[in-house]
Amino acid sequence: MSDVKRPRYSAWKLLTQGFSKKPWPKVWEHHELQSSYDVVIIGGGVHGLATAYYLARNHGITNVAVLEKFYIGSGGSGRNTAIVRSNYLTPEGSRFYDRSVKLYEHLAQDLNFNVMFEQRGHMTLAHSDSSLRTMRWRAEVNKLEGINSEVITPSEIKKLAPFLDITDHPRYPIHGALWHPPGGIIRHDAVVWGYARAAAALGTHIHQDTELTAIDVDSGRVIGVQTSRGPIATRVVINCTAGWASLISAMAGVTLPITTRPLQAAVTEPVKKFLHPVIVSGSLHTYVSQTSRGELVFGASVDPFASYSTRGSLEFTTGLATHVLELMPAISNMRLLRQWAGLCDMTPDFGPIIGPTPADGFYVDVGWGTYGFKAGPVAGESVADMIANGQPGRLIEPFGLDRFEKGTLTAEKGAAAVGH
């Protein structure tokens, strides 16, 4: 790794810059759109930027453009609830997300950028015998994959999250939990900026405010793209979008089995620290973590209908309040500060779609449902390997588009924090 060109920003340089009147140096340069690139990546979120970074760092492929319709991180990457974990149900899912957790663990050092990863532990509550059985199943699969994950008792839960009521008084009593110590939260925008800065330093051109308008396909092969800033000739296009994945793939004549649903989230005013781990309750359709600033970040299940709306709804807030107060009645006086939504591209088996498509040269890294952000590093690394080596590697092989034809679906029921 010593030959890797990485941006260097020493503490001394940072301090002197902070006290000087000079403008801050640009983190990456604006480039004119070239008439051709070796690789064009659609989507300037964590997946697109991580792919560009690993293409350059691991394979020396640097003649790469990342096209972003708005600003980097303006889609799912900046709208998720920043949870990182690998306690999935299937062996394929668990080992895939575990590689991401491992990459996240070293990301700050790797990118020389503080991504503020806090491995506070991730706790999924079981409120019934059947959900406790599923937790045991997940724990066993996780352990076989070498992942730190186990079922814990109500008294162990109480030690980790003292505010939870473990008596049989609540309407949904707590029977146990799946406890996953490596899980936690991270600063999602820092992840985006860190990858963008590192990819740009290695030669990637990041084009913000640049909308893809068409993909040029000739005799079944990609030959270029059209954008709001002009055409680009290229033989490799990677769709790394969330929310618009099916519309963009349709430009290359590729139909994806995806429906797009909003996922809403909300954040409270900050309060003194009282919640260390991430808490999830499938039965109550909610999850919560406390940021280092003291705010509580809440989420729920995806909206029960397809839509491209990223607005919050009153229905969500009232439902969320009802569920959260079942779990944490003491916070009834806290005020919500903000709510928002992100778009989730849902596949029938709750697994992503990563790999080549029937259009030669057109690749997808899509279908990220409610689990895209946590997969950014491993998806970027694996997609970069696939482009460089000409075929999908072991970790992404189970997630190919052809599984819907072959009937080899992944059935990842541990995919979302709640809801399915």
Ligand code: PYC
């Ligand atoms: O899968 O951990 C998860 C998650 C959290 C929010 C949405 N999905």
